[in-house]
Amino acid sequence: MPFTFSKNCPTLKIPNHSGKPGWANPDRFRTSLWNVQTDPLQTHPVEDAAVEKKMIDHLTRLMQECDAPAEQWDRLGLA
Secondary structure, three states: OOOHHHOOOOOOOOOOOOOOOOOOOHHHHOOOEOOOOOOOOOOOOEOOHHHHHHHHHHHHHHHHHOOOOHHHHHHOOOO
């Protein structure tokens, strides 16, 4: 039975291996914002609390609309 958030697409649950040696730490991307128009190589992160809040609010609305699973809320630190 498909989840409501998958919109009739098959889903694949992949285990989180971030705690195992050799895997990238996903937390390093947790609050990184980039202006890809002025910084296409992403060398200078945008550090603006107002912009970050706006993006988190927008993401939260989209995740609610799409009935995102609890694991995704946890993974993004929005639970």
